[in-house]
Amino acid sequence: MSTMSYYSSASSSGFRASPPGVPSKCWCGEEITTFTSKTKENPYRRFYRCAIAMKRENKEHLFKWVDEALLDEINMVNEKCKRVAENLSALRVNVMANMELQNKNIKQMEEELIKKMEGELLTMKENVEELGHVMAKSALKTVGIAAVIVTSIVWLWGRV
Numbered sequence: 001m002s003t004m005s006y007y008s009s010a011s012s013s014g015f016r017a018s019p020p021g022v023p024s025k026c027w028c029g030e031e032i033t034t035f036t037s038k039t040k041e042n043p044y045r046r047f048y049r050c051a052i053a054m055k056r057e058n059k060e061h062l063f064k065w066v067d068e069a070l071l072d073e074i075n076m077v078n079e080k081c082k083r084v085a086e087n088l089s090a091l092r093v094n095v096m097a098n099m100e101l102q103n104k105n106i107k108q109m110e111e112e113l114i115k116k117m118e119g120e121l122l123t124m125k126e127n128v129e130e131l132g133h134v135m136a137k138s139a140l141k142t143v144g145i146a147a148v149i150v151t152s153i154v155w156l157w158g159r160v
Contacts, residue, residue: 018062021076022069026050026062034066 023032030050037045046066053061 018064021073022066023048023062023064026053028052028061030061032062 026032026049028050030052032048032050033054034046035049035054037043037047042065048062048064048066048069050061053063
């Protein structure tokens with residue numbers, strides 16, 4: 001059996017496990033090339049192999065059918081999509097929980113602020129009332145003092 005027909009008709013199960021998806025390098029470090037099978041079992045089926053493996057019969061070099069590699073890639077992308085969807089769901093739940101907590105905190109802060117403002121308003125009202133009483137007393141004292149001064153001036157004027 002020639003090297004070309006051996007490798008192109010073999011399945012990947014007879015070799016070292018190939019990496020998932022489309023390979024880029026062989027185990028030997030050589031770049032991977034796409035070849036086409038010329039066997040009766042797999043006519044025109046494309047596969048990945050390094051150039052060294054095509055020249056030598058060495059089972060240790062990477063071999064992978066292109067269609068299987070692409071299917072691996074599709075499956076990996078599907079798995080990543082599932083993980084992203086799960087992460088997005090978890091993120092959505094976290095964001096909603098955080099928003100609820102923030103709304104609760106905002107309402108609590110709003111209630112505290114209203115209570116403080118009501119307290120300050122009541123204190124200001126009491127201060128204004130007290131100031132009104134103080135001003136009224138002060139005005140009465142001023143009128144009383146003015147009356148005493150005017151009376152004293154009139155009395156003194158009358159003596160003169």
